[in-house]
Amino acid sequence: SGIYLDGTAGGGGHAQAIVQELDAKGRLVALDLDEEAVNHVRRRLQQFGQQVIVEQANFKDFPQVLTGLHIESVSGILLDLGVSSYQIDQADRGFSFSRSGDLDMRMSRSGEVTAYHIVNTYSLEELENVFRTYGEERRARAVARAIVRQRDVRPLQTTVELKEVVSRVLPAQHQVKSLARIFQALRIAVNQELNNLRETLAVSLEWLAQGGRIVVIAYHSLEDRIVKTFFKTQAAGCECPPDFPVCVCGKKARVRILTRRPVRPKEQEIKRNPRSRSAKLRAAEKIS
Structure with missing residues (x-):
């Protein structure tokens, strides 16, 4: 159950995998900036009816999309960064x-x-x-x-x-x-991919429900560095000097990092999908 956001629908592979795991109360909001990709995903997922909402939008604009749909929070956010196979093949x-x-x-x-x-x-x-x-x-x-x-x-x-x-x-x-x-x-x-990623991460936790998870797949070191740094910063707690008897900074960890090291594709997946070779998946769970 819950509402999930796929910010980078692309060809719809991840979106379909997500919606197939939902129960009758679950919903998926899928976004893509590419109009052709949006139309493709709508056709691909039409069998799931009102459980899936597909909108044309940059993933950095997801707060406006969710607000327009009267959605206050989501249980999960997925960002599969970079250009999709659907676009590369055109x-x-x-x-x-x-x-x-x-x-x-x-x-x-x-x-x-x-x-x-x-x-x-x-x-x-x-x-x-x-x-x-x-x-x-x-x-x-x-x-x-x-x-x-x-x-x-x-x-x-x-x-x-x-x-x-x-x-x-x-x-x-x-x-x-x-x-x-x-x-x-x-x-x-x-x-403006890196700026869009920074903007999205900066507001992502405000929209993630307690216990909700954010998953980001990056394909080069620039993206991965941004994601890694964001997760690390948000997972840090009190910053007071160790000799302080009590915390005065008030800073609490907002996430628990689920992937100490990024998840990489196995050889079998790379053979099936060579473009996944450089992929690094990182995930975190909101705890406060």
């Missing part, structure tokens, strides 16, 4: 360097900023900062310089064009990993 979205498509990368097609805009209008320093900050790419400067040099001739339009330009300045043995970092960095910048 070449025209531009998320993958292994498929030819426009330099888009928007989670929602209504978003204003695209990868094309960043690649073709950001300064050399701004591009370098994007690749270094969001991609943790050591060759950020060289990649940014190659892009600026090429766009002075003509704008970069497609994922293939960007891949070709970037590949020229990457050592052959590191090309695939560096390309993945560059595309990741652009996607994060386009969609």
Whole structure:
């Protein structure tokens, strides 16, 4: 029973797994920023009727969605971060360097900023900062310089064009990993993913019922670091010096961390779903 929130419905796999475990009183609210994903999930879960509510929204806006549905708290929150397999497989979205498509990368097609805009209008320093900050790419400067040099001739339009330009300045043995970092960095910048995650975590416990659980699946170190730090901070109790006879700070632990180490996919799952290889799942339970 209870109400559960899937903030990143994607193709609907997790949403379906959740709703199948609910009893007759249980409900699921599933969100996704991508209109196509929302329509897909609605079709996939229509057999569950009014037990499932699917809305188009950024997961950071879940408080407004729940308020609109007259929901005051939820028993569980799930965030499966990053781009979904459903989106990666659509070449025209531009998320993958292994498929030819426009330099888009928007989670929602209504978003204003695209990868094309960043690649073709950001300064050399701004591009370098994007690749270094969001991609943790050591060759950020060289990649940014190659892009600026090429766009002075003509704008970069497609994922293939960007891949070709970037590949020229990457050592052959590191090309695939560096390309993945560059595309990741652009996607994060386009969609403000890290800011959205911080905003969501900051308010998540206010909406989680006592004993409720929050589960976050991250796919790269930047996301995972944010989640790990948040859980650790919220699990910390009294901060008074050890020689104080009584607590005066009044700080109490708000969560109990359920995953001392992140849960990683087993080899069998990786074989079935290679994209799960880098996944790290962390979970916490609200205790106050």
